[in-house]
Amino acid sequence: MIAYMANDSKNDKLTARLIEILVKFNQGERVSVQSVMDEFQISRSTAQRDLRRLEACGATKQGKFYSMDPMLLGITSSKGVKQRFIQLGLVDLFPNFDQAYKATFNSNGQSPYLFKNVRIEKGADYLKSFHELTLAIQKQQLCQITYKKQRYSPIQPYRLINDRGVWFLAAIHQNSLKLFRMSKVSHAERSTESFELSPRVKQQIEQLVIRNIHDEATTVVLQVDGDIANHFLETELVPDQRVLKQLEDGSLIVSSEISSFKQIIPSIKYWLPDMEVVSPVELREQVRLELQLIVDGF
Numbered sequence: 001m002i003a004y005m006a007n008d009s010k011n012d013k014l015t016a017r018l019i020e021i022l023v024k025f026n027q028g029e030r031v032s033v034q035s036v037m038d039e040f041q042i043s044r045s046t047a048q049r050d051l052r053r054l055e056a057c058g059a060t061k062q063g064k065f066y067s068m069d070p071m072l073l074g075i076t077s078s079k080g081v082k083q084r085f086i087q088l089g090l091v092d093l094f095p096n097f098d099q100a101y102k103a104t105f106n107s108n109g110q111s112p113y114l115f116k117n118v119r120i121e122k123g124a125d126y127l128k129s130f131h132e133l134t135l136a137i138q139k140q141q142l143c144q145i146t147y148k149k150q151r152y153s154p155i156q157p158y159r160l161i162n163d164r165g166v167w168f169l170a171a172i173h174q175n176s177l178k179l180f181r182m183s184k185v186s187h188a189e190r191s192t193e194s195f196e197l198s199p200r201v202k203q204q205i206e207q208l209v210i211r212n213i214h215d216e217a218t219t220v221v222l223q224v225d226g227d228i229a230n231h232f233l234e235t236e237l238v239p240d241q242r243v244l245k246q247l248e249d250g251s252l253i254v255s256s257e258i259s260s261f262k263q264i265i266p267s268i269k270y271w272l273p274d275m276e277v278v279s280p281v282e283l284r285e286q287v288r289l290e291l292q293l294i295v296d297g298f
Contacts, residue, residue, distance in 0.1 A: 014050070017036075017040050017042075017050055018050060018053065018054065020039075020040075021036065021050065021051075021054060022054070022068070025054075025059065025066075025067060025068035026068070028067075029067075030065040030066060030067045031051075031065065031066050031067075032064045032065050032066065033047045033048055033051065033064065034047075034064075036050060036051065051066050054066065054068075125183065126167075126182050126183060126185055126186075128188075129145070129182065129185045129186070129187060129188035130160070130167070130182060132188040132189065132190055133145075133157050133160060133169055133185075133188050134160065135190060136157045136188075136190045137157045137158065137159065137160065139190075139194070140194050140195055140196070140197060141157075141190045141191055141192070141193070141194055141195070142154040142155070142156060142190075142191040142193045142194070142195050143155060143157060143188055143189055143190045143191055144188070144189050144191070145169075145171075145180065145185050145187065145188045145189075146185065146186045146187040146188075147180050147184055147185050147186075148184050149186070152173050152180075154191060154193075155171040155172060155173045155178075156171055156172040156173075156195045156201075157169060157170075157171045158170045158171060158172065158197070158201060158202065158205055159205055160182070161179075161205075166181065166182075166183070167181070167182040167183070168180065168181055168182065169182060169185065170205050172198075172201060174235070174236055176236075176239075177201060177204055177205070178239065179259065218257070218258050218259070218261075218280065218283075219255055219256070219257055219279075220238075220255065220256040220257075220258055220264055220277065220279070220280065220283060221244075221253065221254070221255050221277075221278040221279045222238070222253070222254045222255070222256065222268075222275055222276065222277060222278060223251055223252070223253055223254075223275070223276045223278055224251060224252040224253075224254055224271070224274065224275055225251050225274035225275065226249055226250025226251045226252075227274055228271060228274045228275070229246070229250055229251060229252045232252055232254055233252070237267060237271075238254065238256040238264055238267050239256050239257060239258050239263050239264060240256055240257035240258075241254060241255075241256055242254065242255045242256075253278070261282075261283055261286055264283070265283075265286065265287060265290065268287055269287070269290070269291070272291075
């Protein structure tokens with residue numbers, strides 16, 4: 001059992017208790033409110049609060065006993081914990097994960113690491129949508145969402161991605177992979193219809209450069225030639241497409257909201273020479289440079 005120092009803080013004691021109980025769960029043991037009270041010399045209300053916290057992490061209650069779902073067990077080894085960190089995208093949190101693991105789990109109850117001012121976006125406003133989308137992803141169900149007051153239906157939800165404390169939904173809409181910031185999702189609703197996961201899309205998401213997701217949104221303005229204007233009037237062909245104006249010659253002025261140039265450059269290349277970047281200048285220059293590289297390669 002973990003020994004407690006008399007001057008340990010309340011939070012340190014709580015953390016140590018929870019770790020000790022998790023170790024018991026990991027070994028296949030069950031605990032009760034009474035056994036937690038007796039072992040840690042705490043009040044009934046404190047023991048009940050501890051176990052409620054663990055219920056939120058996957059512990060289940062049967063009668064008066066608590067245990068952990070077998071699927072969640074077996075992760076206290078370095079290899080198991082590292083795999084879970086990889087799944088959560090946190091393995092690069094430490095310069096040397098194996099060394100950090102040993103320092104944490106072989107310490108005398110006090111971790112050598114302290115995290116301060118970690119950016120976390122408050123999710124209370126989209127808690128219901130977050131829960132609904134989590135279930136939709138787990139059950140591979142089509143759903144509809146309201147994003148920035150616009151309805152998207154149907155979508156195929158693949159992953160919820162957290163980048164620097166901000167949650168995004170990666171989903172397929174109109175055969176295109178899109179990212180939706182959860183704080184802008186006002187409603188989500190699952191369908192009874194399911195969909196089949198695409199290995200190509202899964203790979204696309206895994207290869208996604210997360211640091212580009214959280215960049216500030218950029219508005220791109222494009223001029224679309226009249227010869228292809230009907231395609232853009234009938235279908236959304238660039239991210240968050242808006243037709244701003246139709247000119248006398250039939251061409252269109254179209255806007256697109258992106259968080260990375262990589263989201264739109266392939267579309268621009270596809271529609272050239274019938275599409276022109278009006279703004280930003282940086283994007284126009286990036287397209288020109290990439291085309292120059294292609295020409296130089298021949």
